[in-house]
Amino acid sequence: MIVIMAVDEARERAMEATRGRILDVARDLLGRKPDASMAEVAAAAGVVRRTVYGYFPARGDLIRALATEAANEMAILLDGAIGAASAPDAIWARFVGELWPLAHRYRVLLELRRGDHGDEIHAVLRSVDGEIASVILQGQNDGVFGTHLPSETLARLASAIVFAIADESRGDRDLDARAAATTSLLMLGVSEQRVSDLVG
Numbered sequence: 001m002i003v004i005m006a007v008d009e010a011r012e013r014a015m016e017a018t019r020g021r022i023l024d025v026a027r028d029l030l031g032r033k034p035d036a037s038m039a040e041v042a043a044a045a046g047v048v049r050r051t052v053y054g055y056f057p058a059r060g061d062l063i064r065a066l067a068t069e070a071a072n073e074m075a076i077l078l079d080g081a082i083g084a085a086s087a088p089d090a091i092w093a094r095f096v097g098e099l100w101p102l103a104h105r106y107r108v109l110l111e112l113r114r115g116d117h118g119d120e121i122h123a124v125l126r127s128v129d130g131e132i133a134s135v136i137l138q139g140q141n142d143g144v145f146g147t148h149l150p151s152e153t154l155a156r157l158a159s160a161i162v163f164a165i166a167d168e169s170r171g172d173r174d175l176d177a178r179a180a181a182t183t184s185l186l187m188l189g190v191s192e193q194r195v196s197d198l199v200g
Contacts, residue, residue, distance in 0.1 A: 019055045021045055023069065026062055031108035038062070063117045067124035070106040074099065074128045078135075088139030089190050093181045093198040095135075096162055100177035103166035110163050129155060136188065146189025158184040 025045040029036045038059055042049040056062035081095035113121045133155040139145035145154065161184045169175035178199050185195045 018047065018051065022047070022052055022055060022062075023065060027066055027105055027108060030063075030066075030112065031104075034108065034111040060117055060120055063112055064120050064124060066106075067109060067121045070109060071125050071128045073102060074106075075131065077102075078128065078131055082135070087144065088135050088142060089144050089185060089188070089194065090198060091135050092139075092158070092188070093185060096181040096184060097177050099162065100166070100180060103163055103180070104169070107163045107167045110160065110167075129159075132159060139188070144190065148189065154188060158188055161187060 022041065022045045026036075026041045029041055029044050033040075038052050038056075039049050041062070042052040045052065052062075056065060077098040078095050081091045081098060085091045085094050109121055109125070112118070129152070133151045136145055136155045136158070137151035140147050140151055149157070162180045165175050165180040165183060169179075181199050182195055185198065186192070190198075
């Protein structure tokens with residue numbers, strides 16, 4: 001019985017490792033080629049196409065899994081930032097700093113969000129988008145962020161700025177977390193002096 005349980009556990013670990021490898025490869029491949037096929041994902045992951053379909057029966061399932069992974073990681077980072085700071089602009093600056101090492105991994109979602117799977121990605125990210133919008137709304141109510149746009153719109157724009165700068169940073173070392181935090185905070189309506197204090 002113990003041997004059977006050990007074998008089952010080893011099989012589960014192997015399956016989880018394979019699923020993780022497929023997601024990692026898909027994230028990278030779709031980031032470079034958003035219309036990549038499931039066959040191309042399988043080839044890049046070093047598995048047969050049937051294996052990919054075993055974990056993700058359709059391309060939409062794979063993309064939804066990537067979005068879910070991103071939403072979960074972003075929610076954890078945002079909760080941490082909220083726990084570590086009280087002022088909304090400080091929360092945002094800390095969140096960007098924590099998110100930055102992962103931002104390049106999920107820039108693919110910006111591309112895919114504009115395509116056929118946009119509604120699915122939006123649905124998965126809705127919860128974390130809502131949390132970010134709550135931080136922005138708190139900042140608007142406190143007079144920290146501008147009120148020139150609704151909090152939901154500002155939240156999407158601020159996030160898009162971070163991911164866009166992460167995308168551009170691949171060829172420009174000056175584009176780093178400081179640049180992403182500075183640009184997004186200025187767009188949110190924070191004064192230059194306050195931005196300098198936060199980012200510094």
